[in-house]
Amino acid sequence: MSMLHDMDSTAFTILGEPTRLRILSELRDEELHVGELVAKLDCTQPTISKHLKVLRDAGFVECRVDAQRRVYHLKQQPFKSLDDWLEPYRQLWNRNLDALENFLDQQENNK
């Protein structure tokens, strides 16, 4: 039960780099090729390419070839893993919601 949800920390290491996080953010709504990412994030091209390699190897992105261009887009799997990892922590606020509800019920009953 708690064996599920136990996650390798490497995914977080990958997201812990500001430029990589921005790359993912830029790719949320549209596919982009390397040059476009270089322009949007004003980094050098090698920097972007290296970050893209890291993201590719970790399965966060994928690219299709369009002539000399590589067009990158997001893959869902690692994000789903994050969502699963987060699941057991959601009780932190659900629990509080329950407590609030109980409190409000209590108030109601004491009227």
Add this chain to the structure above:
Amino acid sequence: MSMLHDMDSTAFTILGEPTRLRILSELRDEELHVGELVAKLDCTQPTISKHLKVLRDAGFVECRVDAQRRVYHLKQQPFKSLDDWLEPYRQLWNRNLDALENFLDQQENNK
């Protein structure tokens, strides 16, 4: 609209350390003091204390004092931020679900 959900990468940097991730995992179901964490994760005490400081400074955990002991527990805020950050990426699978639904509807209609 996309300004919300844009997250500082430091939270991920913090989660990118295996021992810290395990500390959070251990604290999911129960409060623990430092000594208990040292035992569970077999690290040296200074290592655990240093990781706890990082987690404290980032708001992931909090501790109450019990005599010489510091009893640590999770705080919800950073986890909620992660949940919010994840939100726009959920369309990656919702979108696919929609596509699947459409496909199935299509199949249905063609009977």
Add this chain to the structure above:
DNA sequence: ATTTTATATTCCTTGACACGTATATACGTT
């Protein structure tokens, strides 16, 4: 008051990684 227990902090060393520059590869255009 002294000693023991529990935790935090400091200093040092080492390893990982991010960036820049330069270069390689591959496709397109002329």
Add this chain to the structure above:
DNA sequence: AACGTATATACGTGTCAAGGAATATAAAAT
């Protein structure tokens, strides 16, 4: 074929963070 464009890779360098050992702090027990 030669040149230009688009992307990837290699190498050297600097920064930062993790871990170990030693020490500091604080409360408890004797």
